Amino acid sequence: MSDQQHVYPVxxxxxxxxxxxxxxxxxxxxxxxxxxxxxxxxxAKRLEWITPPTRIKNTSFSRDNxxxxxxxxxxxxxxxxxxxxxxxxxxxxxxxxxxxxxPNEAKHVTYRxxxxxxxxxxxxxxxxGIGKGDTVTLYMPMxxxxxxxxxACARIGAVHSVVFGxxxxxxxxxxxxxADSRLVITADESVRGGKHVPLKDNVxxxxxxxxxxxxxxxxxxxxxxxxxDWQQGRxxxxxxxxxxxxxxxxxxxxxxxxPLFILYTSGSTGAPKGLKHTTxxxxxxxxxxxxxxxxxxxGDIYWCTADVGWVxxxxxIVYGPLANGATTxxxxxxxxxxxxxxxGEVVDKHKVNILYTAPTAVRALMAHGDKVxxxxxxxxxxxxxxxxxxxxxxxxxxxxxxxxNGRCPLVDTWWQTETGGIMxxxxxxxxxxxxxxxxxxxxxxxxxxxxxxxxELEGATEGNLVILDSWPGQARSIWGDHERFVQxxxxxxxGMYFTGDGCRRDEDGYYWITGRVDDVLNVSGHRMGTAEIExxxxxxxxxxxxxxxxxxxxxxxxxxxxxxxxxxxxEPSDELKKELSLWxxxxxxxxxxxxVIQWAPGLPKTRSGKIMRRILRKIAANECDGLGDTxxxxxxxxxxxxxxxxxxx
Ligand code: WTA
Numbered sequence: 001m002s003d004q005q006h007v008y009p010v011x012x013x014x015x016x017x018x019x020x021x022x023x024x025x026x027x028x029x030x031x032x033x034x035x036x037x038x039x040x041x042x043x044a045k046r047l048e049w050i051t052p053p054t055r056i057k058n059t060s061f062s063r064d065n066x067x068x069x070x071x072x073x074x075x076x077x078x079x080x081x082x083x084x085x086x087x088x089x090x091x092x093x094x095x096x097x098x099x100x101x102x103p104n105e106a107k108h109v110t111y112r113x114x115x116x117x118x119x120x121x122x123x124x125x126x127x128x129g130i131g132k133g134d135t136v137t138l139y140m141p142m143x144x145x146x147x148x149x150x151x152a153c154a155r156i157g158a159v160h161s162v163v164f165g166x167x168x169x170x171x172x173x174x175x176x177x178x179a180d181s182r183l184v185i186t187a188d189e190s191v192r193g194g195k196h197v198p199l200k201d202n203v204x205x206x207x208x209x210x211x212x213x214x215x216x217x218x219x220x221x222x223x224x225x226x227x228x229d230w231q232q233g234r235x236x237x238x239x240x241x242x243x244x245x246x247x248x249x250x251x252x253x254x255x256x257x258x259p260l261f262i263l264y265t266s267g268s269t270g271a272p273k274g275l276k277h278t279t280x281x282x283x284x285x286x287x288x289x290x291x292x293x294x295x296x297x298x299g300d301i302y303w304c305t306a307d308v309g310w311v312x313x314x315x316x317i318v319y320g321p322l323a324n325g326a327t328t329x330x331x332x333x334x335x336x337x338x339x340x341x342x343x344g345e346v347v348d349k350h351k352v353n354i355l356y357t358a359p360t361a362v363r364a365l366m367a368h369g370d371k372v373x374x375x376x377x378x379x380x381x382x383x384x385x386x387x388x389x390x391x392x393x394x395x396x397x398x399x400x401x402x403x404x405n406g407r408c409p410l411v412d413t414w415w416q417t418e419t420g421g422i423m424x425x426x427x428x429x430x431x432x433x434x435x436x437x438x439x440x441x442x443x444x445x446x447x448x449x450x451x452x453x454x455x456e457l458e459g460a461t462e463g464n465l466v467i468l469d470s471w472p473g474q475a476r477s478i479w480g481d482h483e484r485f486v487q488x489x490x491x492x493x494x495g496m497y498f499t500g501d502g503c504r505r506d507e508d509g510y511y512w513i514t515g516r517v518d519d520v521l522n523v524s525g526h527r528m529g530t531a532e533i534e535x536x537x538x539x540x541x542x543x544x545x546x547x548x549x550x551x552x553x554x555x556x557x558x559x560x561x562x563x564x565x566x567x568x569x570x571e572p573s574d575e576l577k578k579e580l581s582l583w584x585x586x587x588x589x590x591x592x593x594x595x596v597i598q599w600a601p602g603l604p605k606t607r608s609g610k611i612m613r614r615i616l617r618k619i620a621a622n623e624c625d626g627l628g629d630t631x632x633x634x635x636x637x638x639x640x641x642x643x644x645x646x647x648x649x
Pocket of ligand 1: 265310311312386387388389390391412413414415416417418438499500501513515516522525526527
């Protein structure tokens with residue numbers, strides 16, 4: 001299929017009103033590469049600095065000395081940038097539109113209200129002895145208090161670590177320990193799709209785990225009024241701690257390189273790692289990308305459907321939009337509840353202009369046919385965005401034609417937790433669209449494709465995606481383990497940031513992300529390490545060995561396929577499959593639920609004992625004809641056995 005068949009050119013009308021048309025993009029992009037210092041010095045002015053930076057870029061990707069600093073002599077406060085500076089001009093403007101899980105529940109929070117509530121919480125945190133450099137774990141529903149908690153931490157210089165509300169108690173415990181958090185902020189329960197999730201119970205369970213003693217307090221937002229246990233002295237109600245506080249709280253002056261947050265994400269090996277993001281560069285980059293990629297214009301209503309537990313929620317629900325004085329919609333529920341028309345109905349109800357969502361949500365709706373959009377007109381929409389995983393051209397076209405009524409540009413945005421903000425994406429007024437392609441690099445981004453030896457490949461080709469130079473939004477380190485940061489991202493190809501993604505570049509210089517080239521799965525846009533799931537499985541007494549791979553899944557993008565070798569004397573059964581499935585759900589969280597479990601009397605291994613995942617992936621994908629060379633296996637017969645008993649028929 002030729003890429004040329006499906007090009008959606010930029011319309012003149014959009015180019016005229018956009019922040020960047022073709023010429024502007026070209027000129028600014030060239031400037032950003034030729035002279036990053038002056039480019040980013042200028043861009044930093046979009047923020048309000050207590051001390052404006054004079055030293056702009058001081059970065060090294062060399063594997064002997066990975067050191068990344070932006071604006072390093074500048075001082076600022078992120079909360080003041082997201083709140084205080086808007087008070088005069090837009091104090092009464094809605095900052096957050098909150099849409100509840102129940103379609104009858106919604107509220108508007110103005111910039112002034114957000115400012116006051118943030119200050120009150122900041123004062124309450126100080127009363128608990130939390131201050132600059134302390135870490136706070138947030139395990140919250142999608143309610144305004146989640147944004148307030150993030151901003152309150154930023155205001156006093158505390159570092160937040162948001163843990164996705166779908167994770168298990170063990171995952172919470174691991175992250176409380178990893179970040180050394182003295183406080184957890186949570187809610188009694190969260191509500192999604194009509195179901196209640198016992199957040200506070202999960203925190204209680206997490207804090208019984210060894211090593212979590214550092215956590216002295218649990219602050220609880222009353223969301224549902226559901227039944228919870230209470231530990232006197234440790235637990236406190238959010239409203240009781242906060243209501244009594246002053247609505248003024250001075251914003252701490254932070255160095256541009258002071259940490260703003262930690263966010264855990266999965267890698268190909270070991271436990272999830274806490275990426276460290278800092279203050280000045282991160283906010284500059286989040287704000288700038290939000291403005292240009294979504295072409296955010298004054299007065300627009302903007303909706304990103306992500307959860308604040310993921311980086312997309314950090315950069316494009318909270319920090320980017322609020323830094324730009326935008327109105328950002330925060331949705332507590334799921335697009336399929338109470339009916340599949342909900343997404344469009346929320347767009348109509350709040351007159352949403354910009355809708356940023358994930359391919360998996362689009363595919364789930366698409367599976368129900370065009371009729372799911374009949375309950376809404378979506379006339380307010382002007383722009384669509386996609387993130388989290390490759391979007392297949394069919395889903396792209398459906399998103400564009402049905403949800404967007406065929407008249408809204410669709411920006412497919414490629415980026416990662418590590419990158420802090422969008423890296424490769426079209427600009428609506430500048431880039432012709434090709435369904436399935438994230439198109440062109442953002443300002444300051446130098447992508448390249450390399451072969452497995454790190455040789456740069458030129459022209460139209462396919463390879464491993466690397467980034468050749470630093471940009472302000474990138475993570476600076478892994479919390480408490482800089483060596484692991486260097487190992488993970490800078491040691492594969494010296495002097496380059498390795499993304500872990502494969503990518504194709506076409507003859508027009510457009511980038512097409514092909515998916516992970518490492519052992520990371522992307523299930524419904526959620527990142528998961530196969531190693532994490534495997535280590536959960538082998539902790540079960542019945543399991544001798546386990547290998548986890550991804551396989552193509554119509555809705556989720558990738559599904560989780562598990563091969564399990566049982567211990568001697570253990571009989572395989574459907575009950576045991578169910579038990580193992582529940583085990584993983586309980587250990588990691590529902591997002592890690594296995595799709596397929598296959599009993600594997602043996603796993604294909606090399607003579608040195610390494611599992612050949614390439615073969616397991618092929619079998620899971622039912623591509624058994626193209627297994628390639630199996631002669632290097634210690635016991636090639638296990639492959640025939642696995643093919644014969646494929647579970648995913
Ligand atoms: C994948 C989410 C193709 C990719 C912001 C990346 C994508 C990983 C896209 C990061 C996209 C994200 N097209 N693939 N538009 N966006 N990915 O850290 O494999 O949760 O490495 O960040 O998701 O996932 P993460």
